[in-house]
Amino acid sequence: MEKRSMHPQLRKFKAGESFILEGPSSIRVVSGEVNSLGVKMLPGQGIVIPEFKSLPFLVEKDCELELRVTGESSLKFSEEYLPKDWVELSEKLASVDRRFTVVVLGDLDSGKSTLTTFLANVLLQRGLKVAVIDADTGQKDLGAPGTIGMKILDKPTPILSGCPEDSAFFVGSTSPAGLIDRSIAGVLVLVNKALKAGVEAVLIDTTGWVYGREARELKTVMINALTPEFIVAIQRRGELESLLRSLVTTSSEIIRVSAPKNVRARSRSERKAIRSRVFRKYLKGGKRITLSMRDIAIQYSFLGSGGELDGEKVDLFQRILGGTIIYGEEFEDFLLLVLDERSPIDTSTLFKLRETVANKALRVLRRSDFKNVLCGLLDKEGCFIGLGILEDVDFKLRKLNIYTSVEERKIAAVQIGSMKVNREGMEEGWIGSWRF
C-alpha cells in the first residue's frame, strides 16, 4: 500500500483552471475562491475527500489553497470541470416554475451521484426546497447500505455522503436483484415524504444496474409509478437508448446528457470496502440487545408468525430426518424446521419429509443460518430507525439477539434482510429473501 504522507502544502492556482482531487485528501482555501459541484468555497472553507472518491474543482478567482494529498497523482489538472450539458440542465431545471421530480439514470460509474449532487446544489441556491433520494442500495451517498435514503438539503455540499439522511427505507440487501418490489416501494414512500414536507424539487439518484431483464423491470416500473417530470439519462455511447425507447413519456421529458471525462471508476473490491466503511459507521456504538418475538413484528420472514409444532409432529419429523429439531413453526402453506448443528440434512430424508407434508413448502435450516443476518429496525409508526445484525435466535425463549446502535425501547418491528454482515461491516454473503 502507498505510504500516506498527508503533510499540508500550499499551492497557487489561476482563475479559470480546473483540477481534480483524489481522496483521501483535503483542501482548504487560504485566499481567492474555488467551486466544486456548484458550491462556492471561500477563505477558511474546505472539504475532506474520502478514499476511492475524486472531486472536480473550478478556480473562480486566483487562489492559494492548502492541500493535503497522499501523492503527486492525487492532484490532476483537467480540461473539463463538468460537462457543458450538465450546466445547461441545471439552468433549465432552475427555471421550472412548478414542483418537479427528476430521475437520474446511468450505467455504473457514469457520474449519476455527482450530477444529482450538482443539481441539488444549484437548485438549493436558487431558493428551491430540494430533496435527494439515494435509491442505490449498494454505493450509498445517503443512508446505510441495503436501504434507500432521503435527505432534504439544508446547505449546499459537494459531498453528500457525510450528511445524515432524514428518512430511509430498508430494502434488505446491497443489491436490488430479487428485491425489485421493495426498491420501487421505497422510492415511492420517500418521494411522498419529501412532497408532504413541501419539497419543490425531488432528485432521485438510481443504481447503475441498467442491463438485463430485472434491471429494466426496476427502472420501467419505478418510472411508470412515479411519472417524474424529468428523466435524465447520462450516456457515453447511447447505452440507455433501448431502455429509453420503451418508456411512455407523455408526462416525462427525457433529457440526455454526457458522462464526465474524468469519472473515477471503482473496482468491485473498492465498492465492497466503501460499503464496509458505511456499515461500520451505522453500527458504531452498537450493543447486543434481546427482543422477544412475541412483542415485536417480524417482516420479510415467516419467523414468529406461525403456529407451534406439537410434540407428536416433532417426533415424527425427527424420525424421518434422523436428527434433532430445536425449533419449528407451522403455517397453512409452509413448514419451518431448525435442526441442531450435528443433525444431517440430506436430500433423501428431505424428500421423505416433503411427501409427509405434501401441501406445504418446506424449509429445513440450522441455527447458523440465523447468524449475522442484516436487519432493518422500525419504530411503531413503521419508519426505519436503523440497521441491526441478527446474531442469533434463542429458539427456546423465542428471542432475537440483535447487534445495533438503536435504542431497544424504540424498536417495534424487525425486517429480515437478504444478506449477512458482521459487526466489522464485512459482508458474509447473500441468503436470498424470505430464507426463513
Ligand SMILES: Nc1ncnc2c1ncn2[C@@H]1O[C@H](COP(=O)(O)OP(=O)(O)OP(=O)(O)O)[C@@H](O)[C@H]1O
Ligand atoms: N467531472 C468529474 N471530475 C472528476 N471526478 C468526477 C467527475 N464526475 C464524477 N467524478 C468522480 O467519479 C466517481 C464516480 O462518480 P459517481 O459516484 O457520480 O458515479 P455513479 O454513476 O454515481 O457511480 P455508481 O454507479 O457507483 O453509483 C466519484 O468519485 C466522483 O466524485
Ligand SMILES: [Mg+2]
Ligand atoms: Mg452513484
